[in-house]
Amino acid sequence: MRFVHDTLPQRVVFASGGATEGVATEVGRLAAARVMVIAAPAAAELADRVTRGIPVALRHDEVVMHVPLDVAERAREAAAAHNVDAIVSVGGGSTTGLAKAVALTTGLPVVAVPTTYAGSEATDVWGLTEGATKSTGSDRRVLPHSVVYDAELTLGLPKRMTVASGLNALAHCVDSLWAPKADPINAALATEGARALADGLRRVDADPTDLAGREHTLYGAYLAAVAFASAGSGLHHKICHVLGGRYNLPHAQTHAVVLPYVLALNAPNAPEAEARLARAFGSATALEGLQSLRAALDAPRALRDHGLAEADLPDAVTAVLPVVPPSNPTPATADNLGALLRAAWEGADPS
Ligand code: NAD
Numbered sequence: 001m002r003f004v005h006d007t008l009p010q011r012v013v014f015a016s017g018g019a020t021e022g023v024a025t026e027v028g029r030l031a032a033a034r035v036m037v038i039a040a041p042a043a044a045e046l047a048d049r050v051t052r053g054i055p056v057a058l059r060h061d062e063v064v065m066h067v068p069l070d071v072a073e074r075a076r077e078a079a080a081a082h083n084v085d086a087i088v089s090v091g092g093g094s095t096t097g098l099a100k101a102v103a104l105t106t107g108l109p110v111v112a113v114p115t116t117y118a119g120s121e122a123t124d125v126w127g128l129t130e131g132a133t134k135s136t137g138s139d140r141r142v143l144p145h146s147v148v149y150d151a152e153l154t155l156g157l158p159k160r161m162t163v164a165s166g167l168n169a170l171a172h173c174v175d176s177l178w179a180p181k182a183d184p185i186n187a188a189l190a191t192e193g194a195r196a197l198a199d200g201l202r203r204v205d206a207d208p209t210d211l212a213g214r215e216h217t218l219y220g221a222y223l224a225a226v227a228f229a230s231a232g233s234g235l236h237h238k239i240c241h242v243l244g245g246r247y248n249l250p251h252a253q254t255h256a257v258v259l260p261y262v263l264a265l266n267a268p269n270a271p272e273a274e275a276r277l278a279r280a281f282g283s284a285t286a287l288e289g290l291q292s293l294r295a296a297l298d299a300p301r302a303l304r305d306h307g308l309a310e311a312d313l314p315d316a317v318t319a320v321l322p323v324v325p326p327s328n329p330t331p332a333t334a335d336n337l338g339a340l341l342r343a344a345w346e347g348a349d350p351s
Helices: 019-029 041-050 069-081 093-106 159-176 184-206 211-231 235-247 251-269 271-281 286-297 310-323 334-346
Strands: 011-014 035-038 056-060 086-091 110-114 125-130 133-138 146-149
Touching: 011 019, 011 211, 019 041, 019 086, 019 110, 019 146, 035 069, 035 093, 041 086, 056 069, 069 093, 069 125, 086 093, 093 110, 093 125, 133 235, 146 211, 159 184, 159 211, 159 235, 159 251, 159 271, 159 286, 184 211, 184 271, 184 286, 235 251, 235 310, 251 271, 251 286, 251 334, 271 286, 310 334
Parallel strands: 011 146, 035 056, 035 086, 086 110, 110 146
Antiparallel strands: 125 133
């Protein structure tokens, strides 16, 4: 074996029902005295509860998906005006994303408390949107200093969002297996992440209040994000990035729809990834396992249901083609990408 693997330095606290104590401990370790709490209005009550034990100097609740630049600027100005020395984010990927945008220019340490399975808290990737263009980059300053995972905070995540967000996490696992920096370590994380997510999501779908199922899903989502953080973006993420930024499609649902089509394209030329995923799903083939999970969860099916216009398909192919990673197992062409996106738009059978 010859490979180089980067591991990101971060404290991870797993404590169902223990977010308040966990956040107080992490903020105490930073010796922070003026904390900015970022949480969307819908997460205000969760944020109240979780931040009870820390010195809050500022509550900021302007959270918008894909972090528009003006939203980031206002948060940065608020952080400076209140002279804060740390940030606690309570929410999904959009909330974590805003905390990262502030950290990017200020260097403030972030304690992230995730409430979805998006996984942004475990990566050093930031994203900002200006007009119709979403830019991303990677910078160690945006990697949260600590993550406090409390599965109880995900009990209220609505069923549709639970499924979409869980499949977003599963997409991190699948795409990691052929991403530019895929290696045996992130493959191991991705495989265990896929197993945990498939198992956890079935349990949560049967009973959204099943705390052990929620814990298993959150654990899988963390592994997925760590695998993605070190393997980088594969074809699936490149496609979803273009769709999300250019046509403002919802992040998790877009990932949930596109994943089987990318798997169907790549699996024939990625036998090891295919075998790993089939084992993780306990199925004869990876695609069969994914499709059976998607059917059980009644997963999002078609991009046309989530705001993509048919007329945008040719433009999407043109935008994706130049950013396809050279590592992709099946060489991408205008023809096979066009067919993939049309099938995903229609919700056609990926095989
Ligand atoms: P989100 O944060 O926008 O949340 C989706 C919806 O769920 C919102 O309406 C939110 O209020 C609600 N919600 C969240 N948690 C809840 C809970 N526990 N109970 C009830 N409702 C809840 O969506 P997301 O999918 O978590 O994140 C998407 C964003 O994260 C995108 O902008 C994406 O680009 C970014 N992201 C970044 C990375 C990275 O590594 N940088 C990784 C994954 C996602």
